[in-house]
Amino acid sequence: MVEITERCAGLQLSSREDAEVIIHEPVLEDGLVLIGKFYTKRKVNLESVARVLKSVWKTENNFEVSDLGENKVMFLFQKRDDMDRVLFLCPWSFDKYLLILHKLAYGEAVKDIKFDGTPFWIQIHGLPTMCQTKAVGMSIGATLGEVEKVDANGRGFCLGSFLRTRVLMDITKPLCRGRKVRLGEYGLKWVDFKYERLSILCYLCGMIDHDERDCRVFEARKCQG
Structure with a gap:
């Protein structure tokens, strides 16, 4: 999809393609949506995430969990107090890996969130x-x-x-x-x-997206040895 978009970017638009679509939608307030990203290079199991977090967060109302790919998840809350409490008690982790949460604002696209x-x-x-x-x-x-x-x-x-x-x-x-x-x-x-509440940490390089087993510094030292 990215390749197609890049290739089309250099093409001249036809009159039909150049026509604008005007959306007559009211400006909504910020929704009850958090976008999360698991700070790990390993694939996270969404079913396990939903089960564990619903137990840990102890929200008054239920919330929906949707997989966005690339270890990104959407959490849709029913009650603002539940969402605010989850944000207030950050940071969270799953399976020792840090979960970064971002409150999605109106007009914001997931692909533009940096999660940094x-x-x-x-x-x-x-x-x-x-x-x-x-x-x-x-x-x-x-x-x-x-x-x-x-x-x-x-x-x-x-x-x-x-x-x-x-x-x-x-x-x-x-x-x-x-x-x-x-x-x-x-x-x-x-x-x-x-x-406090620090998730996984690599004591060789100080990063928190991996441990010593997945560290490039560790791998380099093994190769040198």
Whole structure:
């Protein structure tokens, strides 16, 4: 189909082909549709997906699941609260592989969705307790992606054993293990990142679309050995 489209693109349109079709449809509000993509190179079984997610998501109303090919799935919800809750609790995974969810907007085509980002709650370990503030969480989180939230109290502090921040991350890049942070009188510190509800991860290259068995770095090392 792609080849036919590319070949036709260079042809001159006939008068019939050049005629426009005007659609008199009202502009609809965003529907209750999520488009998902499983971040894996392996084929995902749709029947298993539907069965497992209906059990895990525990939606009040049922939802429909449609296979879009290439490990992409459409979820059609009956109730907005169910859809919003599923999005709020991202990230999700299936069989240890990350499921990226995108809320489909009116006029948007599935083929144009990039599926390159998903939110993660990240624990920041190693900060001095009194530096576990909302401002610090925003500053560190901004180096990873778009900060959606910092888990802090009304005064802007998190006095637990670590600081939590929710960040929309670019998952086409390796995950960062931590950061060097200069904290004024405290000097230079190394802080560790721990990603909550992390799916599969390749510890050789840091990517989350495969494990060590499917890693090109691992294969290259085997060939060299």
